[in-house]
Amino acid sequence: MRPPVAVVDDASLIRESFALLLTGLDVVAAVGTVEELLHRRPAVDLVLLDLHLANLEQQPDVRQGIAALRALRSCGYRVCVYSQEERRLVLAACIAAGASGVVSKALPIGRAEQLLLEVASGGTVVPQSVVGILEVLVRRNCITLLSERQRQILHGRARGLSYARIAEQLFVSESTLRGYWLDLTRSLSESLRTLTPGEIEQALGLAPGDLLEPWAGESAAGRDWWCVDTGR
Incomplete structure (x- = not known):
């Protein structure tokens, strides 16, 4: 059975193609902001979160980075950061803030899916x-x-x-x-x-x-x- 997941990413291409490319995951929600996800409240095993979600000048109230991660965790969601972020201290801060995993967007699709499935099933990816x-x-x-x-x-x-x-x-x-x-x-x-x-x-x-x-x-x-x- 495919684990139900939600995707938070402001790139429409990522949101629309995720379910087509990572077929081992059941994408039940794909939204551009954490605020939209928390308004909809889907029941999922895992939320995949991009750290950098919006232009702050255009959307100053949109949570990004650690603030977005904490908002999801405080509402009971299990979170995996799925991002192009590579700074090791930022990634360590994500783990410290409660992320169950960090997976790079630069990984091949098969490897990324394998790691995301591991986190969705209760594992930790560091x-x-x-x-x-x-x-x-x-x-x-x-x-x-x-x-x-x-x-x-x-x-x-x-x-x-x-x-x-x-x-x-x-x-x-x-x-x-x-x-x-x-x-x-x-x-x-x-x-x-x-x-x-x-x-x-x-x-x-x-x-x-x-x-x-x-x-x-x-x-x-x-x-x-x-x-x-x-x-x-």
């Missing part, structure tokens, strides 16, 4: 560039709740090694390793959300204020009005 950040944070004791085996797996993935290669090195089956990796990415994603910009900056050797994107979760006081009493 780009290698962000895995590198996570490894630095673990190595500098900002994230500490990892076993030695998990550290070995993180080390290998941060260097771009395949599941098969890491499994061979650790003398485990590839399926077992994939299970370890799923647990590891979930743990790291949750840990990342608890870190402050100052802690990240210090660990990565950045100057104060270099993390321009919002990092920590939005407070309950900032909860959007449309997410109240919805039952989601």
Whole structure:
């Protein structure tokens, strides 16, 4: 059974072609803004979100980036960022803000669909560039709740090694390793959300204020009005 998903992208070509190209997903809604999606409230397993949605001069009230992601998460949606964004700190901020995955629009269609299906089924997809950040944070004791085996797996993935290669090195089956990796990415994603910009900056050797994107979760006081009493 194909998982029901929604697409938020301001490019009409992307919205109209998504269901035709990624046939493993059941696209039940394809809209240009987060506001439109939250007005319609489709029941979906996953929302695919482009980070850069509109010209702010023309549509100043449209949420983009981390603000759009938080609006979806605060209403109970599981979100995967599907974007051309490549800046690793922005992508890490997306994971910290609650994204369950980040998938690049530059990937081949088959590979993108495979990763999106993984996120829709409850998995976590973290780009290698962000895995590198996570490894630095673990190595500098900002994230500490990892076993030695998990550290070995993180080390290998941060260097771009395949599941098969890491499994061979650790003398485990590839399926077992994939299970370890799923647990590891979930743990790291949750840990990342608890870190402050100052802690990240210090660990990565950045100057104060270099993390321009919002990092920590939005407070309950900032909860959007449309997410109240919805039952989601």
